[in-house]
Amino acid sequence: MKKGSLIRSFMSYALGSGITLIIGFFSSPVITRLINPEEYGKFSMFTLVANIAMLAIICGLDQSFVRFFYEEKEKLRPKLLQQSLIIPFILNVVIAVGMLVFYKKLALVFFQSESFFIMIFIIINNTIMLINRFAFLIIRMEQKSRSYSILQVIQKLSYIIGVIVLATPLNKSYLTLVIATVFSNLLSTIIAILLDMKYWRVSSYKKEMLKNDQKVLIAYGIPLVFSGAVTWIFQYVDRIAIKQFSGYEELGVYGAAFSIVALLNAVQSTFTTFWTPVALEKYIENRENKQFFSNMCQYISVAMLYMGIGLILFKDIVVYLLGAEYRSASFIMPFLIFMPIMYTVSETTVIGINFSKKPNYHILISVASCLLNVIGNLILVPMLGAKGAAISTGISYILFYVLRTHISLKFYYVNYKLREFYICIFIIASYALYSTFNKANFFTILFGILSIVIVTVLYKEILRKVYDILKKKFDKQ
Template identity: 45%
Template sequence: MEKNLLKKFMEYGVGSIITLLLGFITSPIITRLISPDENGRFSIFNTVTNLLMLIIILGLDQSYVRFYYEEEEDNRGKLIRNCIKAPLILNLIAAILILIFYNRVSLYIVEEKSLAIAILLSLNVFFTILSRFALLQVRMKQRGKLYSLLNIITKIVNLIFVLIIFFVYKNNYMTLILAHIATTIIVTIIAIIIEKKEWTKKGNRKLKTTQKEIVKYGLPLVFSMAVTWVFQSIDKITIKEFSGYAQVGLYSGAMTIISLLNAVQSTFTTFWVPVAFERYSSNPDDKEFFQFINKIVTIVMLVIAIGLITCKDIIVLLLGHKYREAVFIFPYLVFMPIMYTISETTVLGINFKKKSKYHIYIAIISAIFNLIGNIILVPKFGATGAAISTGLAYIIFFIARTYFSVKLYNINYGLYKFTVSTILVYILATYSSFYRFNVVIAILALINLFVIGTLYKDTLLQLIKIIKNKVKF
């Protein structure tokens, strides 16, 4: 691993660590201010926002990522403008429809007729789209320090707004909604101002990528991402329908813990996507590089999962007494960022070969599995049932991503080692979802660590040599 590559990762990593630490400070404050019931309403608001954004964006954010390095540096500003134009027009149409049917929309989200909720939803979708492209632009330029700074600003500014707005609304979902939108607006404006040259640069040449190619690559992903939304959001929707907002709030409380792990996921994905495309563009036969990264990420993510599951009783104390039952929810939810992050190193073939249709197959398989699982388990186990289903669905998600990718770009990822390790972590998560910390959990955790260390011994030794500069990679 070249020093330059390691340096880039550290730029993202330092920001991730700071964001993680800030999460341990901000999350407990917010969960102590806002009840599970109100937190549940905010969670549904975000779930609806994500659905609208995924449909409106037309997959053109992924087109931007895919064709970024195929364009001359002076023309990349033109590329981002071409990609964002259609989503902004569609957002205007969606906003009009939301305002026309605001009664139904607001009733579904918060069980109240509210024009304000409809307006805020429209604003949130608009600025989320802008934020998506603004942060993608920073990522693709591989500006790790700036990206990390923006994440840190997001955490701090959001907490400040929550505290200020709370004194107006007290324990109310509006506190979280207004704070979230205000934070998104500020961070987006900062990102665009800092990179204003990229946004305003006209470019002297015609784009190598035609508008038809941009749409052709992104459009199939609309259905894929809509199904992905079902896959990722059916848990909250099912809990709302069968168990109510309080259970959604508890589930969201558990997700607050998982979102801290998402900081690690986001850091790696942010760093990895442009690096992987750049590496493939310059040397498509260098499969050893992708194998090594996969093994390192697997070790790190599985060890983090074991640590979180083992320490669940301590971690949940941070959320406050109203969220104590979340201790039995989040062990399975750990598989969300774990499987997603590792799959980012095995999904390469689909993206390299521009076979975006496979993302549709993957999303459908995962969504159907999660839908059936939630319908069966949530009525009986509530939020814990949703966590069980979602955890399993993400394992299916990993399997499907890897299977289709290897068909297109064959890499030996050593899946036997991964399978054994995952089964052991799953056994630990299963036991921990029904019991508080005890001797059995401690023993299972130690067994997990020993087996992973043994299976991946060669990879760990190679990493040590690379760090000591005894070997170049």
Template identity: 40%
Template sequence: MNKKDSGNKILSKFLSISVGSWIAMLIGFLSTPVITRLLSPEEFGKVSLFLLVVEVLTAIILFGSDQSFIRFFYEEQSNKRPVLLRKSLYLPLLLYAGIALLFLCFYQIFSRLLFSESSLYLIGLLLVYVLLRIFSTWSSLVIRMQQKGKLFSLIQVLNKLIEFIGILVFAYLLGDQYEVLIYAQITFMVIVTIIAISIEFHFWDFSKQKGVKLDSTFYERIKYGFPLMITLLMTLAFQSVDRITIRIWAGYNEVGLYFAAFKIIALLNMLQINFTAFWTPLSYEKYKKNPKQTQFFHNAHQIVAYSMLMIAVIVLMSKGIIIALLGAEYQQAEHIVPFLVFIPLMYTVSEISVIGINFYKKTGWHIFITIFVFAVNLLGNILLVPVIGAVGAAVSTGLSYILFYMLRTYFSTRYYKVDYGTKKFSISVSCLVMYAFYATFYKDGVVSFLLGITLLVVITLIYYQVVNEIINYFKKWINKGNTGSDVYENFDDRTR
């Protein structure tokens, strides 16, 4: 494949994934105000903690096997990749069976510990949800790693659409209960997972894989994935310490307000998820073909950093309007949103700058980074939440994600030397932090809007050359007879 064809293929895959992301974001934006009017902040708080337990159990059961599947996917021949899937599923399903048996035998202890009530039904619901999350994760991974952007976009859109319809149906039947969101999510997982597996059934048809045995690579995958599982658990602890401390010192109502603010940020997380889905297989593929071509990663960092910074500023400028749509019960969430924008911003950009750790299989650094940032975030929450509630949790978490980016980038570049242009990014983030402080503690909408406009101009000037490249790209893309290959050449060779 020549460079022209390669550029067109990459561009096509990126656009196909982006379309689904934007549609899913639009559905999420339209559905969130409806959901907040159906459920009170207290019920929102309860479902937030339930979903947290699901995330933790899923991380333990997967045991990093999903990340190992990603890492070793391109090292297998195409006809051997379904075998890799089957081998990767052994351990998670075995762990799930053990944990499910344990939870069912001692359901009273676990349900009181997790939900403050004795309920076999809640434990059963939890186990069903976790099992669906496992198969949903793997069905999505199979599509991602084949870089089937259109199909992945369709899955993302169906997720949001079916979830929204399910919420309306179950809210009509049950009223203001937190189970409404759980039932809706279980519904879309069942439907969408069945669709995804059916489309890629050649991957899942294990009847043709006779005599598949666990070999030495099984232990190599465990060795690679185990630190990532620990990292994910620590990341979940890092991400959930805010909700836990709010629950301890402020109650379910504040947790609900925080979760509502998070629903707004979750729309930006859709960009993060879709970018990661596109970026992960592409980065491994590029590295395998030419490890010395670091300019590609530099340019990707510049473009994504600028784009995410602009989106973050726009969200802060319009946060008042967005929160007003949630309803009167959620107005206090306006002061929680500003620092939460750093979560998708810093995580998405760090997905590019962290590649050195992953390429060189130094996954132990993920554990160190996450533990260190978790400790900082925990300290920040302990100091701020008792004083200013959910706002303090947002400030602590947002600043912790900046530290998260810095550490990932530092250790990554020790192994894989890439000039990411971090000086530009650091100046821009510093300006955004000051703007977020103003937007958190002051209510002058006009001043906040003018500061936002000023910051958009400043960031654009800082990334002036990147903006030029983006403009040139669109000019060439819309011209007849130009399919984007020249842009790809520029992307590799010119953006600095």
């Protein structure tokens, strides 16, 4: 892919995420005023249970599909999809039956009720999301950036409309958010399938054998199940700890803080969506072109660092929009920004593990990060509540980045300019710690401006490259 088309592709992905980000920014205050913190906390439990089930259902085969997509002939890629879906469909049925048999116990543990319908919604949502996962992956791997962006916007808009329409009839309960989620997922899945129907027609599957049969897919995917399980604990132990020690109301406020950090998650999603197929394609074309990977790492690093500082600097203003019941979210946000920052940047530095087909290292990384997060939550949540969960999560994601990066470098060395990045992370972590216990004041503003200056000075070379690229682009117009 040429540089011009690479930029256009990224901008196309960014457009959808940008629109989604804007919609989310203006819709979050509407949702938090319709749904109180306790009900929002129960919705967080819905997403938690659904994600547990999806982890077991997909069984790492989505990652196998991505890894071997370009290794198969184009005409055989629908067959690769078929082979990747067989086991997840079987597991989906098994898990659905288990949920129906034990629905009372599950509903009581997670939702403090014996609702049969919430389990039905989880089963329906998981079935939809299984197909959705692969339908969206096809669009990503074919690098149809505009289609992907349109789907993002449709999914977000349909969710917001669903919440607004259902809020009054359902008495503003968490079921409002659940049904709106299921509806938006269903709509986006149907459209995604229609955009690439050739993959979903059984008649299009060829008798020719795949280069990577189902045994290869399973062998690659299974280690990622264990990695994913540990990663799930790593990502959700904070919410479990808050529910256990502080209750649904505090969990709801924590969830609202996450909805603000989701502004950065939109960037994370955009970049990961764009980066995965591009990185694989570049590596297959010329594995010695390491400068490309170094530059891309620095581009995304400086962008994420600026955005993270901006969210901390303006946290009190942003959280003010959520409503009075969610004001304490401003003290939870600062350390949560490390989740999208460290994950997104690590996607550019973890490539050595992925290129060398060493998925077992993902397990090691996830276990180490998970253990730190579990210990951190057990110590900090009883003392600090949701603030403690955020601090623990942020620190764990820093370790996650460090392990991903340095293990990757053993297999595929790239000069990522790590010294500059670590200095910036130390400064921003100090800023986040101060902001976790203090409202906006003169010192927080000064600290924020100083952080921006430090990032600018340390990344002046890459910023100059960005300037030159943009200048050439506008000069041609």
